[in-house]
Amino acid sequence: MAKLPNGWCTITLLFLIICQNFVIVQPDDDITLRQTSISDGCLRFAGGSKGSSTFKVALFADLHFGENAWTDWGPQQDLNSVKVMSNVLDVESPDFVVYLGDVVTANNLPIHNASLYWNQATSPTRDRNIPWASLFGNHDDAPFEWPIDWFSSSGIPQILCPSTNASGGDKCSFKGPTRLELMKNEIRHNTLSYTGFGPQNLWPSVSNYVLTIVSSKSDYKSPVMLMYFLDSGGGSYPEVISTIQSEWFRNKSQELNPDSSIPEIVFWHIPSIAYKKVAKKAAARRTRCVGSMFQEAVAPQDAEMGMMKLLKERPSVKAIFVGHNHGLDWCCPYENMWLCYARHTGYGGYGTWARGARILEITDEPFSLKSWIRMENGTLHSEVLLST
Numbered sequence: 263m264a265k266l267p268n269g270w271c272t273i274t275l276l277f278l279i280i281c282q283n284f285v286i287v288q289p290d291d292d293i294t295l296r297q298t299s300i301s302d303g304c305l306r307f308a309g310g311s312k313g314s315s316t317f318k319v320a321l322f323a324d325l326h327f328g329e330n331a332w333t334d335w336g337p338q339q340d341l342n343s344v345k346v347m348s349n350v351l352d353v354e355s356p357d358f359v360v361y362l363g364d365v366v367t368a369n370n371l372p373i374h375n376a377s378l379y380w381n382q383a384t385s386p387t388r389d390r391n392i393p394w395a396s397l398f399g400n401h402d403d404a405p406f407e408w409p410i411d412w413f414s415s416s417g418i419p420q421i422l423c424p425s426t427n428a429s430g431g432d433k434c435s436f437k438g439p440t441r442l443e444l445m446k447n448e449i450r451h452n453t454l455s456y457t458g459f460g461p462q463n464l465w466p467s468v469s470n471y472v473l474t475i476v477s478s479k480s481d482y483k484s485p486v487m488l489m490y491f492l493d494s495g496g497g498s499y500p501e502v503i504s505t506i507q508s509e510w511f512r513n514k515s516q517e518l519n520p521d522s523s524i525p526e527i528v529f530w531h532i533p534s535i536a537y538k539k540v541a542k543k544a545a546a547r548r549t550r551c552v553g554s555m556f557q558e559a560v561a562p563q564d565a566e567m568g569m570m571k572l573l574k575e576r577p578s579v580k581a582i583f584v585g586h587n588h589g590l591d592w593c594c595p596y597e598n599m600w601l602c603y604a605r606h607t608g609y610g611g612y613g614t615w616a617r618g619a620r621i622l623e624i625t626d627e628p629f630s631l632k633s634w635i636r637m638e639n640g641t642l643h644s645e646v647l648l649s650t
Contacts, residue, residue: 265420267426304476305358305393305456307486307626317475317486319622320354320636321529322347322387323362323585323603326610328371328379330621340382342609343617346638347386350607350619353640358456359387360491362585362604363531364611367409368438369498376402376438377447383608388454395456395489396448397469398441399531399585400496406436441468441498458491464507467493472514486527486626488518494532494563494584500530501564508568515576522578523650525629527622533584535562536570537601540594549594553603553635553644557615558591573599578633580649583620588613591620591635593646600648605635 307315325343330336348548351359387394439447445468448455458471475487490511495501519526538560543549545556573579574597580592581600588606595601605618618637624630634645 265428294399297626300632302348304474304485306476307478307624314625314627315478317358317624317626318354318356319358319360319624320350320356321362321583321585321604321620321622322350322383322607323531323620324399324588324606324611325361325383325608326364326367327383327564327608328376329367329610330370332372336610339609340379343383343385343607346607346609346617347619349638349640350636351386351390351392351619352603354636355619356392356621359392359394360529360583361394361396362529362583363397363494364401364585364608365396367401367404367610368402369401371406371434371438374436374438377444377609380444380448381451383433384448384455393454393456395458395471395473395491396445397457397491397529397531398444398493398497399646400494400501402497403438403441404497406438407649408604425603440646441466442494445469460493464493464504464510466499467495467504469493470507470510472518474518475624479626485524486629487527487624487631489516490515490526490528491531492528492569496531496532503530503534503569508572511569515572521576522576524578525580525631526576526578527580527631528573528582530582532563532582532586533560533601533603534570534582535566536596537584538562540596540601541592542590544594549596551592551594552646553592554590554615555592558587558613560590561587572602581633583622589615591618591644593633593644593648600646602633602648605637 327340330475365383366376460470473489474485477486541560544551579599583602585604590603591605593602604620623632631649
């Protein structure tokens with residue numbers, strides 16, 4: 263085999279680091295962590311060789327599929343959620359979708375395979391051949407909670423369980439799939455999924471990975487943006503981004519972006535404590551915010567374990583995007599970045615606020631990051647420029 267020039271080897275190595283940076287660990291079966299929609303593993307802008315190009319991302323937050331499946335109400339809410347996503351996708355035609363946690367409400371699912379509902383939640387995106395990535399919220403692997411009304415009139419739960427025997431006595435425990443099992447199913451059955459598990463030493467935290475957006479006009483040495491995905495816990499373990507996750511981010515960001523020259527954005531589900539501080543300043547009119555601020559109070563993570571300190575020290579971090587609080591869709595400036603909520607997309611979960619989705623628009627030349635809320639009925643509001 264002919265020997266490749268040293269320069270080509272250097273470029274190839276850099277490409278592998280940037281575009282396949284979360285291919286780190288292989289779980290206990292033959293699933294390979296991958297980004298398969300585009301053969302080299304990078305997300306690319308569409309567009310020609312002249313002028314600026316845009317890359318649009320839709321954020322779907324708090325869908326809560328699978329609630330009250332034993333009633334007429336539950337399945338109808340899932341159909342309503344599909345309609346919201348379909349309307350947004352048809353109006354916006356995004357290049358990519360992020361499922362921002364609480365895709366299902368596992369604590370309300372009397373089945374072992376919650377992936378059936380997870381697959382339904384991703385169907386509008388999949389049906390339109392749009393690639394996506396997901397991360398976990400606090401409900402996705404929460405333990406099943408037996409409804410008290412099941413035990414009222416007849417005293418018999420309204421669900422048929424297998425006969426108790428030596429091997430099947432736990433068939434009505436409804437422990438449901440773990441984070442890892444849910445993600446294995448998504449990756450195994452969807453070539454459009456860019457989701458990654460992340461390093462095994464971060465478990466039980468699972469959805470920790472990085473995606474790279476590359477301009478159609480640039481080479482692999484010049485990514486336009488890095489997108490970090492983090493698991494903020496909840497459900498099967500505390501609602502935190504742990505110290506080891508923070509250390510992983512520090513190492514990974516230094517590896518991929520040592521001089522902070524590439525803009526970065528970050529996604530997780532449960533807001534950090536900084537969101538609560540920002541909301542308090544906004545109430546006192548000491549900061550400039552855009553969007554719905556006071557429909558409910560911020561419900562933050564259980565503790566701050568260093569992640570926000572790292573982000574504040576990186577000038578390349580432009581914005582953080584979270585879900586969790588269904589009545590909030592604001593963006594507020596914080597230090598050198600913006601803290602943003604998505605918009606409650608699903609008809610499952612608490613609250614009667616109108617549904618919609620946050621949209622991100624990234625422009626490559628010159629770089630800019632803009633965002634707005636697209637509602638189910640097609641209206642647009644809360645447009646904000648997050649970076650230039």
